[in-house]
Amino acid sequence: MVLLRHISIAxxxxxxxxxxxxxxxxxxxxxxxxxxxQAEYCTIKEEEExxxxxxxxxxxxDGAGKSSMLQGLSPGAPAAKRRDCRPTRGxxxxxxxxxxxxxxxxxxxxxxxxxxxxxxxLRRTHVLVYVVDSSDRNRLxxxxxxxxxxxxxxxxxxxxxxxxxxxxxxxxxxxxxxxxLSLDSVSDDRKLFLLAAQLGADGALRTACWGLDAFQDLLLxxx
Numbered sequence: 001m002v003l004l005r006h007i008s009i010a011x012x013x014x015x016x017x018x019x020x021x022x023x024x025x026x027x028x029x030x031x032x033x034x035x036x037x038q039a040e041y042c043t044i045k046e047e048e049e050x051x052x053x054x055x056x057x058x059x060x061x062d063g064a065g066k067s068s069m070l071q072g073l074s075p076g077a078p079a080a081k082r083r084d085c086r087p088t089r090g091x092x093x094x095x096x097x098x099x100x101x102x103x104x105x106x107x108x109x110x111x112x113x114x115x116x117x118x119x120x121x122l123r124r125t126h127v128l129v130y131v132v133d134s135s136d137r138n139r140l141x142x143x144x145x146x147x148x149x150x151x152x153x154x155x156x157x158x159x160x161x162x163x164x165x166x167x168x169x170x171x172x173x174x175x176x177x178x179x180x181l182s183l184d185s186v187s188d189d190r191k192l193f194l195l196a197a198q199l200g201a202d203g204a205l206r207t208a209c210w211g212l213d214a215f216q217d218l219l220l221x222x223x
Contacts, residue, residue, distance in 0.1 A: 052101045054223035058092075059118055059150065060131035061143050062110035065164040069131055069197070070094050070105055073216075090114070098220050105129075115146060119153045126223040128159045132177065134196070135168035140180045147181060151190075158191040158222040167198040191222060 060066050074094055092107035108114060108121065122128070128150065132143045151159070163177045172180065174196045186192050195215070 053095075053104050054101050054126045055124060056103055056105045056127045056129055056219060056223070057121055057125040058105055058107040058129045058131065059146075060110050060162075060164075061115075061133065061136075061139060061146065063136065064110060064131040064133045064143070066107045066110065066131045067092055069129075069162065069164065070107055073105070096216065098216065100220060101223065103216070103219060103223070118146075118150060122150065122154045122157060125154075125157065127219055128154075128157055129162060129219075130159060131162045131164050132181070133165050134163040134171035134177055135165045137170065137172060140172070140177075144181045148185075151186065155187065156190065159193070160218065160222070161192070161194045162197045163194065164197045166196045193218065 058066050058070065070092060073096060090109055094105050096103045096105070106121065106125075108118060130147050130150070132147075133139070136143075147161070151157075161177075161181065161183070163172070163174055165171055174194060177196075178184070178194055181194075183192065183194060
């Protein structure tokens with residue numbers, strides 16, 4: 001009888017322990033199920049803003065040169081690495097220290113399956129940099145459609161459009177790009193800049209009539 005009693009007590013304790021473990025596991029599972037990446041992202045950005053950080057969101061179709069642009073902004077990146085960038089499959093991130101604040105550049109890949117998430121990251125962004133491949137004439141209508149979709153989400157967000165790959169022989173001019181993207185239809189109340197850009201021989205970002213420092217100064221003024 002004593003042995004059976006000890007066995008019964010042991011089984012009861014084991015069942016209780018198993019029940020507690022299942023409760024903890026289920027609780028963790030459902031917490032993971034209801035976790036919102038957008039809410040977490042906004043919380044993080046609020047904390048970063050308090051610490052003097054500003055978010056620059058970098059978007060554009062796949063192959064537009066977003067990753068190369070970010071590498072071109074990185075002063076310590078080797079030239080070979082700057083010119084040899086693979087398409088971003090998710091996110092890319094760099095930070096640059098400015099005199100007044102830190103600029104955090106967040107790039108999101110431009111594939112079709114990622115573009116639907118773009119608008120989720122506009123809420124806590126201070127400036128949108130939209131990169132367009134000036135030499136990809138066939139996809140300019142798609143680049144235009146995606147840009148204007150973003151503009152409708154955040155009507156007051158400052159935007160810098162980079163007409164990238166201006167060194168390509170078939171690249172459209174800045175005036176042609178302005179027309180192809182229908183930038184005339186953008187409200188005058190929005191701060192909007194269109195810059196021609198390309199990577200130099202050293203892999204650094206070059207903008208027409210603008211040096212790299214001037215481009216960063218422009219972003220600092222907009223944030």
